[in-house]
Amino acid sequence: MGKFEIALFALCAAIGIAGALVTVGARRPIRSALGLLATILGVAGCYLLLEAQFLAAIQLIVYAGAVVVLFIFVVMLLGSASTSPRDAKSAIPRYIGAGLFLAGSSAALLLILRVGTKVEALLPPAPAGFGSVEGVGGELFTRYVVPFELAGALLIVAVIGAMAVARGKQPDPTLRPAADAAGAAPPGASEHGATEPAPGGKAAEPHGGA
């Protein structure tokens, strides 16, 4: 039994790390998104290994299903502009930064490993129902009911916020008299010299005196 699990773990780990590397390294964001999807799947696998079935499901549904899809949706929305051109100007400091970062993190990892791994022994089998929907659900709705409600509220606020930010400011139609709606250019238009009329009003409508 043990070897099968090791293999599964190795597979998930490989998928996870490969996906992560793709996400970070890919030039075009669509590939990064897919890399992210891979990582998420890998992690979900690990959850299963760690007896966290409910969480693995959540991971798949929420993360893979919603978040990554959202990313892909936005990438599609931005179209070609989303791939940032290769910028040679600040390359050197970036590589230095990368080098430093890698050195730092490897030193930290080594230091941690030196603490010694007392946790050699095999894990005792998990109690029944550990990680299952009943177990997690039961605890979720008894001890953690308040955070749960708060999380709900948080999500609602996030949705409203996202809508407000993304939608930008719509000029209030009732304010402007109907007559010059067509003729005069909207007051803020010349402000930004934006080439194509982006949907909705300008983000930073100069309102009121400075």
Next chain:
Amino acid sequence: MNLAALIQFWPAVVAGIVGASIPRQAKVRHRLGLACVAAFAVLTVMWLWPDADAAKEATDKAAGEWPYLLDLLVGLPIFGAVVILFLPRQMLSTLRAFTYGIFGVSFLASLWLLRVPMTEGWHFVHTKDWIPSAGIRWHVAVDGMSVWLVVLTTFTTPIAAFASFGSVKTRVKELCVSFLLMQGAMLGAFVALDMFQFYVFWELMLVPMFLMIGIWGGVEKIKASVKFFLFTMAGSVLMLAALLYLVWTHHELTGVWSWDYLDLVRVVLRGDSTLSFHPQMLGFLGLSLAFFIKVPMFPFHTWLPDAHVQAPTGGSVVLAAIMLKLGTYAYMRFSMQLFPGPAHSMAATLAGVAIMGGIIYGAFCAWKQGDIKRLVAYSSVAHLGFVMLGLFGATTGGMQGAILQMVNHGIATGALFMLVGVIYDRRHTRELSEFGGLAKVMPVYATLFIIVTMASIGVPGTNGFVGEFMIIAGTFVSEPLSQLAGLQAFGAALGVIFAAVYMLGAVQKMFFGPLTNPKNKHLSDISPREAVALSPFIVMIFVIGLFPSLFLDRMKPAVDMNRELFKESGGQALRFAKRADGSLLDESHFPPAFLAGSLVKDLAARAAADKAQAVETAPAPSPAPAPTPAPTPNVQRLPAPTAAPPTASASVAIPPAGASGSAAAAPPTASAAVPPGGPGKAPGQPPPPPVSPKAPPAEPKAPPAPPGGAP
């Protein structure tokens, strides 16, 4: 008021008539103004006349000291400032009328102060709890030293307001608010006896002046007002630190939190044995630095010329006439009494700075200024150098001279700034090179300017001389200045020459010589309105010049008591300087009138009252009434009139076994000060072997605690 009484007022009537007839062609309103000023001057002289006191004695006793007078004096202007905010901005005349009304009421109220003979202790005392837990109270009182400064404030601010209303036409409402707030804050500072309250008013005073310079100021008004604010703020932060340490030590010694001046006066700060009373000196310097910046003394004076040059006329007058006096008054009252030891030993050095840095250096700088306002500002540095010299000399004559010189400087420099304001309103420039031969075009203005210059120089017969001569004579006989007294009196007397040099230089450049500048050709002479604004100053110059004893008699008892206290507690402080853990001067050391309103006494009185009331309402069966939980348990330990220093630890060479045992072993008298354990120290820890100052050097520092000592 029978006819006879009316008859005796004939000199006032005559003076009124002469005053009214002086201006050639003026509106009736201005003639009336001059007449009132002249009549009022004669009335004050007759009224304050020494022998007339006997007659007035009877009436005064009836009037008595209305305790809320000082609250009215301080509160009314501030309340007025708030009310004015609600008045409409456009109705200028109502705004002005309201301000004049408030100023008038507070001036008349301040005259009541003069009716009461200023004997030794505090007058018009009024205390009210403010923050009881921190021992902070609203404690206002006035005594001989501060009465004249209060009257000077209520006398000068209205005139400054009247003058600036003439020239300032924009934002009049804010101007009224600033003036009223300033008067309230300054009066608050002069009468405050609670250090916290004093600090609050000391800071509050800066705000209106900051606004005044910032809003109606000259070209670089923002820079000047910020510089003014930061300088004073930096100083007052140090003051707060010194006060906090003082209050903390007071709590350490008596277990009572009190910010009251009359309690802190008894505290002698910890003297570190290695350096000569190190914390006392630091405390003194911290506290006095704030006052030296305000005075301003030599190194910290550079804010004054900038502030004056940019300030509007009214602002300049109030800044010069009253705000600078707060520095000197606070040094005299707080620095000298709270830290008598360092003040006594530093007197000679500080007097040197006052002379070299103030009188002579100020005069030299004034001489070389191109801008008339900068010149007058530096002359204030010189004059206040004299005042500080009088205070450092700490003789009765010297200190009286210093207080009188504060009033004189207020009048002379206030008048000078108003005169500069007059010419500034016409020519909008203050450069001396722009003027020349003004006497031909503005003769009355020139005469007034020369009269005020003579007062500022100190020609006898005007008020300047009386103050300066008393200060120089005081310096000569001063005891803290010891050997250097003669030399410093010589230096101060030199200042008299330099004063003449720079003032006459300015007068020469402005008034005499040919009328070259075409712009000056058709300047109009001083208007009756400005003349009326100036007349109180001119009259007071001669009233104080010829009748200074009216003013001096009122301050004499208070100055005598404070100087005696300063000399005596100076000696005491020197003896306690070496104490490791601070000590408390005993009550008998202070005249009873002085400590009358202190917070500690107040608490003790209240505790006694509660106990008496408790015994009376519930006659407890047990023979000895359980000590009722007095608000602060350790108050009982306080007023026992035993030897001040902590008897237990200092006197007995051998510390008794263990901290817990000490209370029993201590002599039966409830030791007034900290039992060796002291609340502050952890009970478990053995008391550190106290340093007995008398231990002969050869003998090891302190006998070893018996081995069993550490519990």
Next chain:
Amino acid sequence: MSAVPVPYFLVLAAVLFLIGAGGFLLRRNLLVLLMSIELMLNAVNLTLVAFNRLHPQSHGGQIFAFFVVAVAAAEAAVGLAIVLSFFRLRNTVRADEANTLKN
């Protein structure tokens, strides 16, 4: 299912986290930044679940991970909204453009 020792997972999570952090610090594309954040959050979740597996008495770790996922979702949504409006404003998604805070 107890063959795989927990530290393995911890190491995996650490590596994932480092990659995410590296991505966040080094890449200049805003979208990639957001994705790196998601990576880091996943790494954290993994650690939480791993330790929860070590002390199976309660599901604290997993529930916490659950909430982390919720927050991550909200964060991603708002982040993308911001990227969108930023794009509409500056027409690019390069992180360097958003430097109005410069001195």
Next chain:
Amino acid sequence: MLSTIKQQFPATNFALLALILLMPALGALINGLFGKRMGKDAVRLTALASIGGSFLASLVTFIVVASEPGSRVAWTAWRWFSVTGRMRQDVGIDLAFSADGLSATMLLIVTGVGFLIHLYSTGYMAKDKGFHRFFAYLNLFIFAMLTLVLGDNMAVMFIGWEGVGLASYLLIGFWYEDEKKAAAGKKAFIVNRIGDFGLIMAMVLLVWYSGSLRFEDMQQRSSGLLTQVTLWPVTDLHQTIMPHWLASALTPASPWRVSAATLIGIFLFLGCAGKSAQIPLYVWLPDAMAGPTPVSALIHAATMVTAGVYLVARTSFVFVLSPAALTIVQTTGALTALFAASIAFAQTDLKKVLAYSTVSQLGFMFIGVGSGAFGAGMFHVITHAFFKGCLFLCAGSVIHAMHHRIHDDVASQDMRNMGGLRRYLPLTHATFLLSCIAIAGIPPLAGFWSKDEILFRAFASHIAPASAAVWVPPAWWGKMIFFVGLTAAVCTAFYMFRAYFLTFWGEFRGWRVVANFRPKKHGGHGHGAGALAGPPPHESPGVMTVPLVILAGLAVVGGFLYAEPIHVAPLAHVLEPVFQKASQSVIVPEAAHGLVWPLMGAGVLAGVVGVAAAYYVYQVRGGAPARAFATSTGWFYRLVRDKWRIDELYQHTIVAATHAVAETAAAFDRWVIDGIIARLTAGTVALGGALLRAAHTGRVQVYAASMVAGVVGVGWFLVRPHADALVDTSGLRSSGRVSLTAASGHGYSYRWRTQDDDESVAYGNDKSYAVDLELCEKRTVFLGVKNAFNQAAERKYDLCRDANVPRAPGSQEAAACCSLDDAGRETAREWVRSKLKELDDTQKRLEETKRAPEGLLKSLEQRGIKVEQLPGPPPAPQPPSQGPGGRP
């Protein structure tokens, strides 16, 4: 009549003095405030009435005072203010006025001559627009002079003293449009102010030594003035501050000590030199000629300048106590007399000649008072007032005449434009001649008597020192002064008659006199060189010539007021009682009385020689020898003509120095002080801000990177192990035990080792470690720490048990612990042990003595008796408690 006056005005409350003072003050006030509106006549009336009234009142006062010699009348107005004396007592200074013989005579002079000059100036200033202002100032001056003369104490006199300075400032700068005239006024005031500085110092010293400022009290307590005063070194402070070589250079072998009387005398004389224009401070008087001529007559001839002499006479009790001060006065007087006379030779401006002659005559007065002849000095003041007043007024009328055609101020006073005025101004000529004779010292006129008396007293009298130690001038000093005075007398005669001949004799050089001259309508004043034509100069109107005649008459008759040699001295028994106490110590040897006549002969001879020489040079040879002298000694003549260039000397030395110091002070203030306190702080704050701002690149990743860096830093700190231990040396001195407790940390393990055992000691868990030290023993302990990440750290502690002072271990001194050699260390140990034993037994003894009373207290407590605090110190032996001093 006299008795009614005395009864009406009692001596102590002599309200008449108030009248004398009030009249001119009121006159000044009325003219000043309402002058313009009242018109010229009313102004003239008020001015003359006020001075006339004051004169009459002074006359009455003089009569009252003269009626019984030595009497004085006083009027105390009110308590002015009070200063603190030496014993911290209150020295009251009242606004009090008193008139004794000296003041009464001065009263007469001031109001009498003042009235004549007022009369004269109503004519002289008739056409001036500032008419009312002039009379207001003149009245103010008279008021100030009267206050000076009537002052009962020095402070009130000081009011007059500076008031006079102020009035002269206003009057000299009367025509202020002219820059030079205004500057002359300012110069006069500042130089006087330097003198006033001296007076203030004198007053302060007098308050210290005699405890009062009233002349009477000071006179009685003048014995106190003999105490010695150390001038230098004032304090031994400079020993501490300055480097040794400078300090020793500064401390003279024996400190400079001088008697208080001399010090006060010098300060007083500085005041007099300022006011009476003596050598160092005379520079303002010649420039003061810029004022109108009656001003010069009143102020710079009759009244103000004599204030200095009056002061020396009034404070004679101080000068008499210090012959040194008197000699200084005498010598300065002589030098000034000669010096001023020499300048007068070469002056072409008539008023400048008279100005220098005034300075010279003042020199004579100071010779008189300087040699103890206070009466003679004052008499010369009186006679000088007469003839010098007359001379100035004559000059005024001459200038008044010249003004008719020459309107330039300087030219109208230049003697080279005058000449031959004898024919045109007969009255002025006569009075001028009489006054010249008087000043030249030709008997029987006034000048002779007073100058001769001064020279005789200078020659003969000397001061008897109060004690042997007092410095006394050499015997021949008086003789030398006499001869200097004599030469000055010759010069005086010469330059006065030079002026007389140049002005009144010879041809009129002003303009071509045309009998019936009618000025052309326009441009009548065409100043063609010499072509100026004009009517003959006409005599001044009556109102100007009457005072001239009166003054000339007084100059003639005045001599007999105090003619000592012929014992006709009615004024003597008014003046002498005032100086009675002072003149006791002035001795005129009997033998000298024989010399009176020969010396008088010498005086007369000097006058005659001077006049003859002047006559010969200017009348017989028409001024040729003067011109020859001028050309032959070119530079010397120019030097003398430019008044020895003293003004320029002052300008380049003292004045330039003060300007330089002021400039540096102002610059120092703006750049250094303001620079440091204001700009430096502002600059540093701005710099700091700029640096910090650079850190904000605005890019979010940079912020993230810095956060990561922060995490790494903190992490590193947490990871590193920290070896620290708390050292407790409380027991070190007694038992030598030192205990160290290590600071705990996460997953720490500790290792303690001393310097001798090696590294191999294992890491254990014991956190504390104790060690016992012998006396003077030194040991080092190492604390090793390892943490969870098995990082190790170590820290060294040096422990030492010193002989007496337990220095904190680990500080550098520890190395020097018991730096004695072994033998020394042994003896130290012995000594410390003995000390400890001794202390132990004293402690035991104390314990026993303490126990006895405690037992008693405990038993009382048990019986529930509350023990009130025991009055006085508790029985246990207690060092003298620092009980409160208590209010004495």
